[in-house]
Amino acid sequence: MFTRRRAVRGASASLLAALMTMALVPFVAIAPVAGAHAVVQNAPTDSANKHGVNLASPAVVRIVSEVDGQVVCKGCNQGSDITFPLNGGNYALAFSGSGAFISSDGYVLTADHMVDYANNDQIILDFFNQAVNEFAQATGTSQSDAQTIFLQLVNQNLIKIPTQVISQKVFLSTAYTGALNNPAQVTSYDITRIVANSPVDKQDVAIVKVEAHDMPYLQMAPANSVHVQDTITAVAYPADADTGDFTALLSPASGGNVNTANSLLTASVNTAQVTGQKTFSDGTPVYETSGLANHGSSGGPVIDTQGRIIGVVDAIAVSNGQEDTRVVYLIPSDVASQYVRQSGATSGGAFMTAWTKAITEYDATGPCHFTNAKRDLTTLKNSYPAFGGVTTYLSDAQTKATAAECPAPGPNVGLIAGICVGVLILIALVAVLIFAVVRRGRKPQPAVAGGYAAAPNTYGQQQVPQIPPGMYTPPMSAPGAQPYTPTPQTGTPYSPTLPGAAAPYAAPQPPTPQPQAYTPPQPQAFGTPAPQQPAYPSQPGAAPASRVCANGHPVNDPAAQFCPVCGAPVQ
Numbered sequence: 001m002f003t004r005r006r007a008v009r010g011a012s013a014s015l016l017a018a019l020m021t022m023a024l025v026p027f028v029a030i031a032p033v034a035g036a037h038a039v040v041q042n043a044p045t046d047s048a049n050k051h052g053v054n055l056a057s058p059a060v061v062r063i064v065s066e067v068d069g070q071v072v073c074k075g076c077n078q079g080s081d082i083t084f085p086l087n088g089g090n091y092a093l094a095f096s097g098s099g100a101f102i103s104s105d106g107y108v109l110t111a112d113h114m115v116d117y118a119n120n121d122q123i124i125l126d127f128f129n130q131a132v133n134e135f136a137q138a139t140g141t142s143q144s145d146a147q148t149i150f151l152q153l154v155n156q157n158l159i160k161i162p163t164q165v166i167s168q169k170v171f172l173s174t175a176y177t178g179a180l181n182n183p184a185q186v187t188s189y190d191i192t193r194i195v196a197n198s199p200v201d202k203q204d205v206a207i208v209k210v211e212a213h214d215m216p217y218l219q220m221a222p223a224n225s226v227h228v229q230d231t232i233t234a235v236a237y238p239a240d241a242d243t244g245d246f247t248a249l250l251s252p253a254s255g256g257n258v259n260t261a262n263s264l265l266t267a268s269v270n271t272a273q274v275t276g277q278k279t280f281s282d283g284t285p286v287y288e289t290s291g292l293a294n295h296g297s298s299g300g301p302v303i304d305t306q307g308r309i310i311g312v313v314d315a316i317a318v319s320n321g322q323e324d325t326r327v328v329y330l331i332p333s334d335v336a337s338q339y340v341r342q343s344g345a346t347s348g349g350a351f352m353t354a355w356t357k358a359i360t361e362y363d364a365t366g367p368c369h370f371t372n373a374k375r376d377l378t379t380l381k382n383s384y385p386a387f388g389g390v391t392t393y394l395s396d397a398q399t400k401a402t403a404a405e406c407p408a409p410g411p412n413v414g415l416i417a418g419i420c421v422g423v424l425i426l427i428a429l430v431a432v433l434i435f436a437v438v439r440r441g442r443k444p445q446p447a448v449a450g451g452y453a454a455a456p457n458t459y460g461q462q463q464v465p466q467i468p469p470g471m472y473t474p475p476m477s478a479p480g481a482q483p484y485t486p487t488p489q490t491g492t493p494y495s496p497t498l499p500g501a502a503a504p505y506a507a508p509q510p511p512t513p514q515p516q517a518y519t520p521p522q523p524q525a526f527g528t529p530a531p532q533q534p535a536y537p538s539q540p541g542a543a544p545a546s547r548v549c550a551n552g553h554p555v556n557d558p559a560a561q562f563c564p565v566c567g568a569p570v571q
Contacts, residue, residue: 049233051363053269055307055356057175058389059101059216060267062237063110063191063208063299064171064249066094067117069163071131073153084131086138091130092166093123094246098236098267098300099170100309101217102207102340104349106189108170109336110299111314112197112206117165120200124161170210171249174266178388183252183261187386196342203284204314205336206299207343214351218301221308223334226287230274234292234313235267236300267300278329287311287330302330309333351387354380362393368406373397547571 068090073082085091097114101107113120128150136146153159168191174180177187189210197206226232243263248256272292279285292302292313302311311330358376361369374397381390547555547570549563555570563570 049231049271049303049305051359052233052303052305052307053235054359054363054393056100056218056235056301056303057173057267058355058387059218060173060175060235060301061099061101061108062171062173062249062265062267062297063097063099063108063114063168064094064246065096065115065117065168066092066166066250067123067163068092068166069123069127069161071127072160072162074158074160076153076158084134086134090164091127093126093130094250095123096237096239096246096297098297098313099208100235100301101212101215102220102309103217103345103347104213104215104352105346106210106212106215107195107340107343107345108191108208108210109301109309109312109340110206110208111312111331112204113200114299115168115191115194115206115208116197116200117163123163127161127163128159167250168208169249170208170212171265173389174262175389176216176387177265178391180258180262180265182258183248183256186249186252186261186265188249195344196339198339202282203331203335203339205312205331205339207339207345209343214349216352216355217347217349218303219308219347220337220340221304221306221310221333223332223337225304225308226274226310226332228274228276231271232274232289232292232302232304232310233269233271234300234302235269236297236313237264238268238297241268272328275327285332285335286314287332289328289330292328292330309336312336351384354383355387358390359393362397370397370400370402371406374401 070090071084073084076082095114095117097110099108099110099114102109113122117123132146132150133143135141135150136143139146141149150159169188170191172187177185180186189212191208191210193209195207195209198204241263244257244260246264247254248258248261249264252261270292272289274287275290276288277285278288287310289302298313298315300313301309302313304310311332314329314331354376358373358380361376362373364373374394377390377394377397380387381394384390547558547560549555549566549570550568551563551566553563553565553568555563557564561570562568
């Protein structure tokens with residue numbers, strides 16, 4: 001069986017009678033909301049979700065409401081009213097719950113029954129119990145008899161319970177402020193209004209607004225991001241972990257105990273498994289968890305490993321009229337997100353950006369993470385002096401940011417390889433450029449006269465010159481001839497060019513004899529000399545030619561080095 005306190009406006013007698021049939025709770029001067037309101041039990045931090053808890057804890061807040069009330073028995077004193085407390089005034093109760101900032105500018109997510117006391121019947125039962133106890137003490141009646149008398153009055157519709165909310169505050173945790181040195185350091189913000197909410201007996205979600213700015217906040221996890229058998233973590237303020245009353249919070253100027261203040265503002269952490277996905281009779285989907293919570297801190301966030309809200313603590317189950325803390329129900333993030341959107345809350349903020357970066361470095365495992373965290377946490381401490389919660393992390397990072405944790409960087413192999421490749425490419429480009437410049441500046445060599453050219457052989461030696469077909473090839477040696485050694489010339493060698501010749505000059509061929517017509521000799525005058533015949537191949541008196549050129553022409557000049565006919569070297 002599941003129970004959630006039903007909402008009423010005013011003290012409806014029929015509903016009050018139904019509440020009276022339930023177990024009456026003893027009066028506690030400053031009590032957490034009792035009954036179906038679940039809280040997280042005191043437990044050590046879950047090491048498996050260290051980062052999520054570290055990131056989320058500064059944003060988790062304690063919500064405390066002061067509510068005054070009276071119990072009026074109409075016409076019970078000879079037609080006159082009897083008002084409890086009997087000495088006048090009001091019963092003053094404080095109700096505690098949990099919540100979390102969901103934006104940097106002061107929007108807080110919680111359970112509706114923690115803030116909407118105009119629609120919360122839980123306080124009716126609490127004030128009723130106080131009146132029963134006071135009546136029993138004043139009349140000497142047992143508490144059981146006093147309860148019976150009051151139930152009879154309820155059935156006669158004679159009991160009215162007017163209430164008034166005096167104050168509602170959001171208190172920052174020691175995860176944000178750091179450990180307090182005196183109660184005057186308690187930091188709180190008044191709830192100015194309920195921005196968006198659902199009825200208590202339905203989805204039980206509320207968004208309230210406080211005048212705070214640049215605060216830590218939690219994001220909502222995506223819909224359906226949690227499944228059966230997943231491990232989840234709750235962060236909240238359990239009543240059974242409180243070590244004193246709320247005077248240290250509500251009246252810090254009166255000299256409340258600082259140890260009590262630190263205890264009341266230090267959240268507890270617990271983990272559990274999702275054991276099922278259920279649906280309430282009103283259609284609200286919920287997560288069923290195993291033993292995640294107990295009384296005192298409804299509205300607390302349940303987070304994943306990234307510190308995102310996957311659900312809100314809502315209620316516990318009731319079995320055979322008794323609350324069963326082994327089963328706790330959570331309102332999932334996709335339901336809560338509907339009210340977040342209605343509220344207009346937006347994320348973003350310089351503090352959360354810096355905190356996320358610093359704590360992520362701190363919780364990392366790679367080299368230099370403590371050194372990096374020390375740097376970022378120091379910046380955060382200097383920028384936000386009120387964020388005392390940074391001190392613990394900063395001190396630890398300073399201790400662990402050693403040379404061994406962050407050794408000097410060695411050579412960057414990748415960078416060196418890249419530089420080498422770049423140098424090689426540069427050298428190759430320069431070589432190509434030089435080759436192109438040299439090739440462009442190289443001029444063609446002049447050809448040897450007569451087409452005579454020598455080409456290097458395979459081994460770089462000079463090959464025997466090849467004479468084109470049709471040209472005279474002199475013998476390598478002639479009988480009695482001396483090897484020809486050319487004498488260097490200072491002038492330009494003679495290279496005659498024959499008119500109309502398209503190829504190197506070839507040796508002339510012997511003329512073909514042509515038939516001549518006979519011409520008889522003419523009589524000559526007396527005393528006329530006879531015509532002289534040309535001397536060929538030699539002139540009378542000339543020495544016979546003993547030298548020839550490379551093309552076989554006779555050379556008469558003993559001092560000539562080139563043929564006067566073809567210009568070839570003389571042998």
